[in-house]
Amino acid sequence: MTIFFLVLWLLSLAAFSLLVSEVLRITRELEQVNSAHTNAMVTSATAWRPIRRLVRAINGNLKRTRELQRTQQHQDAEVKQMLTNLTHDIKTPLTVASGYVQVMQEAATSPDPRLVRIGRNLSAVNYYLRTLMNYDEMIEKHAELVLTPLDLSQVVQDELFSAYDELNERGIRVTPNIAPNISLITDETVIRRILQNLIGNWLKYAEGQAAIVLEQPDSKHITLKLSNQTNEKIADPSKLESRFYTGDASRSDGSTGLGLNIVSALMTQLGGRMLIKTASEEFAIALTFFVDSQGT
Incomplete structure (x- = not known):
């Protein structure tokens, strides 16, 4: 009997x-x-029914997941093509309309506030159009990084100067604190896109005062901080990095919600980091560039 139980135990x-x-x-x-990335399935080397049932369930789940992925890829491709067609269809009439407004402004004997408003709104449409075009180019990463030595201090100053008239018109007073001669090896086009999107965020949401600080606290880090006063109420700052999310759903200014999502994705592409901070009347974005990991 003992031997029987021993054999039974060994078999078990x-x-x-x-x-x-x-x-x-x-x-x-x-x-x-x-x-x-494979269409392979899980196999079973045993005839034991529970194991084979488990394998069938796993393979069924894999099949459904792949079908969902193919559906999502197809939908993404359709959205991408729609955006491409839309931006190109809008670009030509927008250029023509802007040209006519400019000619009318030059021919007017005195400033016409109606033409000013029309020009301002056409500029806004052009901004959103560029945002959509940049989204496909930069976020989907069709463009490879071109890494070159860059004077970041000078680039920040250039972008601020380019936006000076628009900021002044909006009554936004910028206090710059830009340390000189801060340089890094990075993609200049991507850096300028980041700055243009952040300054564009000022033009849409800032009220009164704004500040920009560029500094290099140590040999491995460069920080760029932008802050501004705002009347916008932001319930969940973390959602601002999501595609198409806007802080206030009641806004009627045509905000796409792509700006900060683009900045976040571009910072990741450069090996950097973006952090958003909000208070009752202040909005701030801190960008950190890791000098040794630029473009990696």
Whole structure:
């Protein structure tokens, strides 16, 4: 009897060992399938019904997941094509309309506030159009990084100077604190896009005072901080990095919600980091560039 129970125990132990081995093998296969772009399925090396049922369930889930991924890719491609067609369809009549307004302003004997408003609104449409065009180019990463030594201090000053008239017209007084001769190896086009989007954020939301600080606290980090007064109420600052999210759903200014999402994605592309801070009447963005990881 003792021998019988011993044999039974050994057989049970062997069966349990085979079961554990098969589960581990299936787990390894599933990890390989999940880590690679493949249409492979998980296999079973045993005729034991519970294991084969488990494998069928896993493969069914893999199949449904891949179908959902293909559907999502197809929808993304359709949205991308729609945005491309839309931006190109708008670009030509917008250019013509802006040209006519400019001619009318030059021909007017005195400033016409109606033409000023029309010109301002056409400029806003042009800004959003560029945002959509830049979104496809930069976020989908069709453009490779072109890394060159860059005087970041000079670039920040250039972008501020380019936006001076618009900021002044909006009554936004900028206090710059830009340390001189801060340089890094990075993509100048991407850096300028980041600055243009952040300054554009000022033009849409800032009220009164704004400040920009560029400094290099140590040899491995460069920080760029932009802050401004605002009347916007932001319930959840973390959502501002999401696509198409705007802080106030009641806004009627045509905000796309793409600006900060673009900045966040571009900072990630450069190996940097973006942090958003909000208070009752202040909005701030801190960008950190890790000097040793630029473009990696």
